[in-house]
Amino acid sequence: xxxxxxxxxxxxxxxxxxxxxxxxxxxxxxxxxxxxxxxxxxxxxxxxxxxxxxxxxxxxxxxxxxxxxxxxxxxxxxxxxxxxxxxxxxxxxxxxxxxxxxxxxxxxxxxxxxxxxxxxxxxxxxxxxxxxxxxxxxxxxxxxxxxxxxxxxxxxxxxxxxxxxxxxxxxxxxxxxxxxxxxxxxxxxxxxxxxxxxxxxxxxxxxxxxxxxxxxxxxxxxxxxxxxxxxxxxxxxxxxxxxxxxxxxxxxxxxxxxxxxxxxxxxxxxxxxxxxxxxxxxxxxxxxxxxxxxxxxx
Amino acid sequence: xxxxxxxxxxxxxxxxxxxxxxxxxxxxxxxxxxxxxxxxxxxxxxxxxxxxxxxxxxxxxxxxxxxxxxxxxxxxxxxxxxxxxxxxxxxxxxxxxxxxxxxxxxxxxxxxxxxxxxxxxxxxxxxxxxxxxxxxxxxxxxxxxxxxxxxxxxxxxxxxxxxxxxxxxxxxxxxxxxxxxxxxxxxxxxxxxxxxxxxxx
Numbered sequence: 001x002x003x004x005x006x007x008x009x010x011x012x013x014x015x016x017x018x019x020x021x022x023x024x025x026x027x028x029x030x031x032x033x034x035x036x037x038x039x040x041x042x043x044x045x046x047x048x049x050x051x052x053x054x055x056x057x058x059x060x061x062x063x064x065x066x067x068x069x070x071x072x073x074x075x076x077x078x079x080x081x082x083x084x085x086x087x088x089x090x091x092x093x094x095x096x097x098x099x100x101x102x103x104x105x106x107x108x109x110x111x112x113x114x115x116x117x118x119x120x121x122x123x124x125x126x127x128x129x130x131x132x133x134x135x136x137x138x139x140x141x142x143x144x145x146x147x148x149x150x151x152x153x154x155x156x157x158x159x160x161x162x163x164x165x166x167x168x169x170x171x172x173x174x175x176x177x178x179x180x181x182x183x184x185x186x187x188x189x190x191x192x193x194x195x196x197x198x199x200x201x202x203x204x205x206x207x208x209x210x211x212x213x214x215x216x217x218x219x220x221x222x223x224x225x226x227x228x229x230x231x232x233x234x235x236x237x238x239x240x241x242x243x244x245x246x247x248x249x250x251x252x253x254x255x256x257x258x259x260x261x262x263x264x265x266x267x268x269x270x271x272x273x274x275x276x277x278x279x280x281x282x283x284x285x286x287x288x289x290x291x292x293x294x295x296x297x298x
Numbered sequence: 299x300x301x302x303x304x305x306x307x308x309x310x311x312x313x314x315x316x317x318x319x320x321x322x323x324x325x326x327x328x329x330x331x332x333x334x335x336x337x338x339x340x341x342x343x344x345x346x347x348x349x350x351x352x353x354x355x356x357x358x359x360x361x362x363x364x365x366x367x368x369x370x371x372x373x374x375x376x377x378x379x380x381x382x383x384x385x386x387x388x389x390x391x392x393x394x395x396x397x398x399x400x401x402x403x404x405x406x407x408x409x410x411x412x413x414x415x416x417x418x419x420x421x422x423x424x425x426x427x428x429x430x431x432x433x434x435x436x437x438x439x440x441x442x443x444x445x446x447x448x449x450x451x452x453x454x455x456x457x458x459x460x461x462x463x464x465x466x467x468x469x470x471x472x473x474x475x476x477x478x479x480x481x482x483x484x485x486x487x488x489x490x491x492x493x494x495x496x497x498x499x
Contacts, residue, residue, distance in 0.1 A: 010438035014473040015466070039480045041436040046384050047428035050406040050421070055492050059432070062488065105491035109484035158386035159399070166390045192347050192385035199447055200421040201381050202455065204353040208383075211347075237466060241458050276469045278462075 002129065005067035005074045005117065006034035009081040009229070010042050016078075016229035018273020022258035023077050023122055025272060029265045030130050030138060034075060037066045043081040046196050054101075060088030061102050064119070065111035077122040077258075079228035080195075083155035086119045121156050123227040123257060127171035132178040140266035142180025146288040148260060149184040149221035150176050151212070153231045154192050175257060176225065179264035181288070186219035188212045193234040203245070209234050210242045213250045222284045225257045232256060237278050253281040263289065317370045324404035330389070330397030336362045342388035342398050354378045358388055358398055374414045379405040380421035420447045433489055436479030440472065 012020040027034050040063050042048075044056040064085060067074040076082040092099040093115045103112055126135065150172035157166045169190075173183035191212060194205030213235060216224050226232045236254035243250055255277065262272040263285065274281050315323075322332040336359075343349045343357035356364065356376045364373050382402035389399045406425070409415040415422050427446035431439060444463075448456060466472045479485055 010477070013437075013477060015440065015471050017471070041479050041485065042432050042438045044432070045428065045438065047425040048432060049403055050425040051410055051429045052493060053403075053407065055429075055489065058488065058492050062485075102492075105488045108487040108491060109481055154383075154385040154387070158390050159397070160390055190387075192383050192387070194347075195383040195385065196424075197348070197381065197383045199443070200419070200424055201348075201353060202451075204348050204351060204381060205383075207351050207353075208347050237462055240465075241462065244458060276471060278465050278469065 001031050001033050003033040003035055003072055004120070004125065005070050005072035006036045007040050007043075007063050007067070007074055007076045007081060007085070008036065009040075009076060009078040011078055011229035011233075015233060016256075018276050019077055019229055019232070019256045019258060020273075022256055022262045022267075022272040025267050026258045026261045026265060027125070029262075029267065030126075030135065032125060032130065035070065035072065037063060037070075037074075040066065043076075043078075043084040045080055045084075049084075054098075056084070057088045057091055057098070058102050058105055060085050061092060061113045062106060062109065062111060064089055064117060065106055065113045067117040068114055069111065071116070073118045073120060075120050075122055075125060077227075078230070079121065079153055079155040080230060082119065082121040083159075086161060087159075089115060089119055121227065123156060123172065123175070126175055126257070126261070132174045135175065135178040135261065135264075139178065139180060139264045141264050141289065143260070143264050143285070143288040144180050146181040146285065147184050147220055147222045148176045148179075148181040149186055149216040149219065149224045150189060150257070151193075151216070151224050151226045151231060151235070151254075152190050153226065153228050154190075154195070156227060157190065172225075172227070172257070176260070179260055181260065181264075184216065184219045184221040186215050186221065188215040193231045195230055195234070198234050198238060205234065206238060206242050206245055209238055210246050210248060210250070213239065213242070213252055214248070217250065217252055221252065223260075223281070224252060224254045225260050226254060227257050239279055251279055253277060253279045253284050255281055317368050317373070318366050321365050321401070321404065321408075324408060325397065325401060330392075330400065331395045333362050333365060333396055333401065335394045336366070336396060337394060338363060339393060341391050341393060345387045345391050346382075347385065347387070348381050348383060349378075354381050358402075362396075362398075362401075373405070374409050374412070375416045377416050377419060378402070379409075380415065380419045418450070420450055423447070433486070435476055436482060436485050437477040439476035442476065 008020055044059045048056040157164050176183040194208040197205040239250050259272045340359045343359040349357040356378050361378045379402040386399045389397050424446045431442050
């Protein structure tokens, strides 16, 4: 069983607890263990980098150093945490003076950064380490007939990290297809959800959310799946506000890709945290779950 | 939109360092090219979801032109970088390899250090509240953050926010108590090695 150091990030403690639950359930079902860092801290989000880059790198380095102590690669389910950890590691690896300075601070917590642990987003574990074929082999409830819009968002892909196709990625569609659902093709799958602008420039963010949702709905998506807690909150929890501000009637469920996977793997919706959404999910998935009942346990 | 046309001619900078040089220094650590290499093609503005929706007073392309022309005051008072959502679409598409999103981060820090940002923006106070919170507890806690922006909202927005918060609360998705890390003393000593901190209240 492959083991990763798991850095859930602040959102997954409460706001996106269902992402945490479904991440644990689905990795376990697919033979991967997520071992939570014992005393992780906030990655700094975007706000910290607005004020002091050195301190923001230090925050990230502390989490990375804890993973190194365990001799495990670090996995983050949040795109912001992932991007920050990834580029903090790059910066420290390429600037020995910076690393020395930060290591002096980390010594206060008996930690050292050496750069031995790599950084992954959770979706990369499913897309590349496990792979769609191995997922497909474990699917007991193919989600036939369900039209699912995979939403990549920004920071998994951007800035470039040297491996991904930033303009035409397919790995998210492949994961959706592995569940038996139909991946929906729509134009704005890589477009920003507004991120933290939902707080600092509400109307700009709401208009971005509106464009995205309308684009997915026009492509006849039953459901949108995300790989980031901030994307999920913006696209789902602010739908009512979008409807209020723009006179739209949007009502499309938005769940985490791990929840979709879990359903296909036959994990009960409740154990995947389904039911904590503001836009009800069950009406969209009921038919898919009914048409293909789970094979009797043997 | 008339920031440039109504502007005074750029002033000389005391230290003998031009504004564009200052900005290039801010970007020194970024891997991209200096902004002098910009060809004003406008790919950044066209690809920016905020600029193209009309929410920025100066588009990224225009902001770069203003920096190069030395319009320092107007640049620092622009809302462009505070309305950047860090989606990095400009950075990956810039044909000259300029890390434009990182430029936006650099300008945010520059204006926070100098307290010279446009009045009425939520971004700067939100960021500072966030930093203070992390230094205190090591973790993020949404209800504290709300205090940094709710006062700028009108009544209809506050009601909508309250409805969203209530719905989230009923679903068990809002934390009632702030989380903190375990080794907080070590954490604070670590931070003091990086920046001088006032003693915690």
